[in-house]
Amino acid sequence: MPKISEKGQRMPASPIRKLTPYADKAKQDGKKVYHLNIGQPDIATPEGMLNAIKNIDFKVWAYTPSEGTLSYRKKLTEYYNKLDYNITPEDIIVTTGGSEAITIAMMACLDSGDEVIIPEPFYANYNGFASQGDVVVKPILSYIDNGFALPPISEFEKLITHKTRAIIICNPNNPTGYLYSKEEMEALKQLVLKHDLYLFSDEAYREFCYDGRSFISPMHMDGLEENVVILDTVSKRYSACGARLGCLITKNKELRATALKFAQARLSAGMVEQIAGEAAVDTPDRYFEAVNKEYTSRRNTLVSALNKMDGVYCPNPGGAFYVVAKLPIDNADKFCQWMLECFSLNNETVMMAPATGFYSTPGAGLNEVRMAYVLNNNELEKAMICLDEALKVYPGRTVSSEQLSVGSL
Amino acid sequence: MPKISEKGQRMPASPIRKLTPYADKAKQDGKKVYHLNIGQPDIATPEGMLNAIKNIDFKVWAYTPSEGTLSYRKKLTEYYNKLDYNITPEDIIVTTGGSEAITIAMMACLDSGDEVIIPEPFYANYNGFASQGDVVVKPILSYIDNGFALPPISEFEKLITHKTRAIIICNPNNPTGYLYSKEEMEALKQLVLKHDLYLFSDEAYREFCYDGRSFISPMHMDGLEENVVILDTVSKRYSACGARLGCLITKNKELRATALKFAQARLSAGMVEQIAGEAAVDTPDRYFEAVNKEYTSRRNTLVSALNKMDGVYCPNPGGAFYVVAKLPIDNADKFCQWMLECFSLNNETVMMAPATGFYSTPGAGLNEVRMAYVLNNNELEKAMICLDEALKVYPGRTVSSEQLSVGSL
Known part of the structure; x- marks a missing residue:
């Protein structure tokens, strides 16, 4: 055998x-x-999204461009720019769920043996995606006693080697629910700039912030254009986990071009999902x-x-x-x-x-x-x-x- | 940067x-x-498949089990067993297109530096998927003069090393259209058994055989249960490329369990697609x-x-x-x-x-x-x-x- x-x-x-x-x-x-x-x-799931599925009127269920339809990327740009992300459709690659956004970002940025630092506890499948690419996860403990706040930057510094390529944060956090503060995000910014690292920001839960608190994305911070990769999905935002529709956003043009090659290998994200995703952006407040x-x-x-x-x-x-x-x-x-x-x-x-x-x-x-x-x-x-x-x-x-x-x- | x-x-x-x-x-x-x-x-695309989308009646667009819904896997079993594949729903993992079936099969069977032999010209994205896992592709030239028939087994033998883990065939072939004969399939069987290799059979074009010729799958051959992985998709069969719905089939239980771990990391294939795929099996002859x-x-x-x-x-x-x-x-x-x-x-x-x-x-x-x-x-x-x-x-x-x-x- x-x-x-x-x-x-x-x-x-x-x-x-x-x-x-x-x-x-x-x-x-x-x-x-x-x-x-x-x-x-x-x-x-929002009715508008489900109605978009019920009202499909194509004859051939066809591939879409590997980066996603222009129509959907334009609509997504509307969504993100309302949040002050200041992006264009060219900054987006539509993916099959947030999962694929993570795997493509990892493949484009990290080689076998390269290291990624992640505050733990962290979304368990990061381990799986890292394993797929023989990438080494370097965890930093965060603690339940302070609600799983970002560990001190000095702890990150201790782990950084010549093999460190990226830091992953999930904000608001899965599994802890912790929402990073502006100060924590600012500290991360200085860290990634100092060591020339990628900052992968998994924002699957962006819409879920409580008690009037604001969500801070690295897209809101100047000077990180070459470093930041946003990993996103419609799964939680619209309670549409089974849609398998996400995206990767970066203003780093070389990285975007590299990510596109990985997207081309798998041809296309789902067509019906992109139609539904476009309708979803009009979900009322x-x-x-x-x-x-x-x-x-x-x-x-x-x-x-x-x-x-x-x-x-x-x-x-x-x-x-x-x-x-x-x-x-x-x-x-x-x-x-x-x-x-x-x-x-x-x-x-x-x-x-x-x-x-x-x-x-x-x-x-x-x-x-x-x-x-x-x-x-x-x-x-x-x-x-x-x-x-x-x-x-x-x-x-x-x-x-x-x-x-x-x-x- | x-x-x-x-x-x-x-x-x-x-x-x-x-x-x-x-x-x-x-x-x-x-x-x-x-x-x-x-x-x-x-x-x-068959009307039954499109109507299944238009008639969805769920409220929450939810994850499905990572291996696919039991309902869809049962229906697929019907389809395959009409073709004498003799499988059960437990032999199937539903994937996001044929692309994901290929990447999961590669990850489950091949490590960085391992070798896979593929008659060339071959489906270009095999190169991409191999690159993703740092897998080495060993091509064997086939020739236009004999219609791109399977190269002689002696040519395969020359390439086999201690790092060789698998052979990939695409049958009928993309890009050449060549349909492998029973004799060619039999020769491949002896080869993979002799060297204890996996045989990945990409059957995306199974339904497209002309001039009354029969399609031979390794699933039709005894003794290959531990070696064969079928890679399939609904893309071409039902002209539904944009559905991103495929599957991986193997009777090798250890391999199936390993493939499932990779499937779990990405959580689920598309839910609407599986509903449509189930309807597609009833497409009239x-x-x-x-x-x-x-x-x-x-x-x-x-x-x-x-x-x-x-x-x-x-x-x-x-x-x-x-x-x-x-x-x-x-x-x-x-x-x-x-x-x-x-x-x-x-x-x-x-x-x-x-x-x-x-x-x-x-x-x-x-x-x-x-x-x-x-x-x-x-x-x-x-x-x-x-x-x-x-x-x-x-x-x-x-x-x-x-x-x-x-x-x-």
Whole structure:
């Protein structure tokens, strides 16, 4: 039998999806599973976007230009320039989801053995995309105690070598929900300029900033034109994860030309998606206002319920629709699997993503889980009651000094 | 300015798309351009497939499972088992176009520095996908004189080293249209078994076999279960190139599990496409009969017109919708560009793909072009008249002994 590649053997399984067989089994056994493990919102996709699909009137479902249709790129330019990105359609390459924007950016900027620095916990699939290109991820720990703020720049400086090519940030952050401040972004700017690095800015959750806080993109900062690559997707913005439509934006012309060669190899992004994406840009503001209000309320429900539980701590994040919470448990992977396999309350249980998969430092995140607040308040409340009860009886519960009362477990 | 990756610098531009700026300029100047450069059929997409899009009734455009929806994989199984592939839904991973099936198969099977043998000329983007993974392509020349038949197995044997991991075939072939015989497939089978190699079978053009000839897949051959990876797409089968929907099929369970990890990293293929793809499987036979008749007629038009031109030779291929023709020219890249920039007949010209881009041996294919017969007979005839006249006046025409009569050019 021919052998699997070493790359394939090293490739990590998705921490978000690897527990799926246990969830499937739980459902087969008749349990209701609250899915907080994956960023698949329950929010309706804007009607204008869905109507654009229903109203297609072409006869041939054809390739589009590799960089995306001009029509869609023009419309996207409208969207971004309302946010003061100051771009033209030539700065955009339309991609198959944000995933492809990340892989193309990595391939265009990093060779085998090159290093990318990423504050951790980070979006787990960055590990996968780095593995694909034999790129080395250098993680920098951020800490739950300060809400996963950007680590000090001195920590970045310590990791920079002649092989360092790029820094990736995800803002607002998946998995932590942390929203980077203007000061943090300014510090990153000075760092990438000093060391001539790329700054990959994954802005999938740009629309999800709470409590009146502003989103700062590196596109808002002068002097970074050659360094910045924006990685974007319609998945979360319009609750259209299954559209697989994203884009890469850069003002660096050489990089754009290189990225286009990778885009040409795979020929085209989806045609129907680009038609729908064009319609999506006209989504009325009230859609986003309603969504923002809903997510703010859910975040409050979740954070408040979590912090009321014995031994649990959850920061109150400024954006995205995730929280990372610290639980009084020995091992998040074991706990999340146990929730699906061994626990139920009124025949219900909760699926969460073990935070370990979002760290690349071995052993980090062992007592943390990521939860996506993609269910309504009522379901979230029930899920939190379920989690609270589960924590009380979990055999691997770690008992801190404050929790001697549950020492009998 | 941070530097572009070496991989990005090495990445070849698409030979099919790199002349696009010249075609755009010609059109801006008011010329009509006959596009024979790209495999974008003009054939209508089946109505059932388009209606499936128009009739979507979901509220949330959601991720699908990374391996594709069970519903679509079941339906695909129906399609393949009618062709005697004898597979189950578990053997399939749904991909974003055939392109992604190829990249995932390569990543799962080949590491940086590993070698893949491909008879050339071959689908140009194999070069690109190999570059992405730092995989080394070892080409074996096939020759226009025998219609680009499979090179002798002894030629493959000469190239096999301890780094050889796979052989890629595209059958019926893009760019040559050659349809491999049962004997050729049997020889390949013995070869891959002898050396424990993967056999990647790109079957994008499976439905396009002419003159009553049969298509033979390695899925029809016993004993290759661990070696074969089928790479497929709906792009050509249903004239749905812009759907970006393909799949990878293997009965090798370890390989399937590894491929799934790569599929998980990019989360999901398109949801609407899978709905449409499911409907496509019910496309009536009469659709394929009409398409086959149309392509056969076009191939006859093209091959006959080409072979009537002075100094031109074109084999009569058994499948796909391409021909590679030998022209009396010095340099196919220059000629194809010249056609767009400098030539017109009645204000019309022809865009072709220089065959050089389909070879990886330097200097090969210099006097060959690939043409896709994706226009109707009437347009093909006009395009051939245009080409004929162009060849008469092209400054880089090479004059063979038979063509002394045009020596004045």
